[in-house]
Amino acid sequence: MVELVDITDPDDPRLADYRDLRDVQLRQTLEAEHGLFLAEGEKVVRRAVEAGFSARSFLMAPRWLDGLADVLDRSDAPCFVLAESLAEQVTGFHVHRGALASLHRPPPLPVESVLAGARTVLVLEDLVDHTNVGAVFRSGAALGVDAVLLAPRCADPLYRRSIKVGMGAVFTLPWTRVADWADALPALSRAGYTTVALTLADDAVPLEDAVAGLDKVALVLGSEGHGLSPRWEQSADRRAVIPMRDGIDSLNVAAASAVACYITARR
Amino acid sequence: MVELVDITDPDDPRLADYRDLRDVQLRQTLEAEHGLFLAEGEKVVRRAVEAGFSARSFLMAPRWLDGLADVLDRSDAPCFVLAESLAEQVTGFHVHRGALASLHRPPPLPVESVLAGARTVLVLEDLVDHTNVGAVFRSGAALGVDAVLLAPRCADPLYRRSIKVGMGAVFTLPWTRVADWADALPALSRAGYTTVALTLADDAVPLEDAVAGLDKVALVLGSEGHGLSPRWEQSADRRAVIPMRDGIDSLNVAAASAVACYITARR
Incomplete structure (x- = not known):
């Protein structure tokens, strides 16, 4: 009481x-x-x-x-x-x-327990904006993501603004931070995930093709300003892009995440 | 000079x-x-x-x-x-x-000139948040929307914050306001568009099915808090939903708009 x-x-x-x-x-x-x-x-x-x-x-x-x-x-x-x-x-x-x-604030969960049973994972590198982190959690929870991993420097999902924008999705979607930034994506590959980096790199293929027929997928998103670090971009198993109209090559990270989750949920 | x-x-x-x-x-x-x-x-x-x-x-x-x-x-x-x-x-x-x-600020464009040649149109009812209006324009421009129509009370796309969040998409995507709120969707139907309202109404079908095979489509989105007015919801030709995980029934309007544009672009 x-x-x-x-x-x-x-x-x-x-x-x-x-x-x-x-x-x-x-x-x-x-x-x-x-x-x-x-x-x-x-x-x-x-x-x-x-x-x-x-x-x-x-x-x-x-x-x-x-x-x-x-x-x-x-x-x-x-x-x-x-x-x-x-x-x-x-x-x-x-x-x-x-x-x-x-x-x-609960102690961080171990990566293994966050990934237990997860078929679709979102991996966020260095998002700086709490609004975007909240929006990504909310869309992820609605569109079929099972777990979220964060790079060490990604903005805090338990910050008041993240929670509010995310409508509390951070309470229900299992998440944690990876300790080793450099090995984050290779470790996911070893755990059976195909890591798919969203990027405008030259060898990026349409996301729908990149995820077709895959079982365990980890979608990897970079920061608002500069996208993924070269390390993460290159250490992902696949590089993919959301097809956009000619002459336009950028979506806000929250919008990109929502579309990417939708596409991936239907693989 | x-x-x-x-x-x-x-x-x-x-x-x-x-x-x-x-x-x-x-x-x-x-x-x-x-x-x-x-x-x-x-x-x-x-x-x-x-x-x-x-x-x-x-x-x-x-x-x-x-x-x-x-x-x-x-x-x-x-x-x-x-x-x-x-x-x-x-x-x-x-x-x-x-x-x-x-x-x-330029004089408003006539609806007919905004729709000229447009195959995919976004129609926004009463969005109140300039950030959302900007985000919707940005995603729409990237994901294949040809024109945007606004209800009389929708927040201003030329407000500084809308423009900034939209990365200037409001300068390139033709848009205007409809004068007659009540007749807005029937007028689009008469102009050859199938109006598809995004809603959680009981008779809503998955959006992918709602737009399959259509030529001219007008996607209709409501306000952040309460969605579409009953008038608009009921005067649309079709009601559709973005399929979401059980127990979760809401996406932020900007995220919903991005996913809806992606789906519609691939019809």
Whole structure:
């Protein structure tokens, strides 16, 4: 049973998890150090708890208590209750969707357990934009991806913005980071996956042809600006492209990922 | 030949077109009243001018002058040159990509001229997010769409953010707004298009089946929150869905649009 804690002082030290949510740099440090992540909005908070993540605390204005009553009832973390204007002072922005939760960041899963039973895997190299990471997870979950692997420097799927854009898909789609960037794709090949890099390289073939008839596939996507590193591009088993209209050779990584997942799901 | 105008006062009235670029509300009013739109970033400014849009003026820090010299040379609009710190005071944000241009907003095209020769058309109802509008244009241009029609209330494709996210696709893909919301889809049917609404309605069939063998197709997408209005959903010739994994029934509108364009291009 949740403990409701009325808050009247925005500087209350118990609210430390919720400070300055718009400061990406600060938040990344704070969340890593304290082993937490933030979920925002009634739907996403609910999904996090239902997916088994353990709450450190909740924070919301009184009017959100009813809608989340069942979620709160099952938790023994405190729920800080405060006026919306105070919440805004703490977080640094207007919390449109009302509820926030601070949750324990789980230890990273081993790659083998993420891949267990996975037939279609997405591999993301160095995406920098949390919005794109969230969008890729959401489309992947909807379009048949079973697991996601991230390069060491890829943006954090448990960052608040990633979770929100991904509608909580990061809670249900198994994912982890690979430890060894250089060997990431060869290791997947040894595990039985055909690694297919999305690229505009000269030897890229249409993706539909690249995945035709394959069993286990790992689709490999690079960063927003420069795409894949040469190392990853060259160490993939196949290089493939989404056919585009003459004279146009780029899709946003989130759009490319959605189309690629659709194509791959129908192989 | 462009006239270079050194600016030292951020309140200089000649900079009126560039004020407070982060204030969406103010900008919408100002741009409509003055018949202008803004392009941001060297690449997008270049594309706007190369696509034939006429500049009212340019604004940039000295270091961007060389890269855009050929574009400026072909224009007789003034180019306001000022320090980056001053530019930030005028616009309200740090102009990462350096150059801005204010361009004359062209009169709306007639629907018939936008549709002339178009085999695949996207029709957007009430998208509210400029990022999504830009993303839809970009994917559409890459994946075979020939023209875009917008409902009267759809967010503006010539808003700075739409243009930027769309990488200037709005300059090359013919588009306009329909005047009569209620008759929009029946009018397309009379013009020989099969209108296919993307929806989760009970009678929706897989999109691949819905477009198979069709000649002229109009793909119809609704708003981010609630999808299509019942009127549009019901007045479309066909209702279709992108097949998704069990238990998941939603894609972001930009992702859905990319996948839908890909499928439709291969009909």
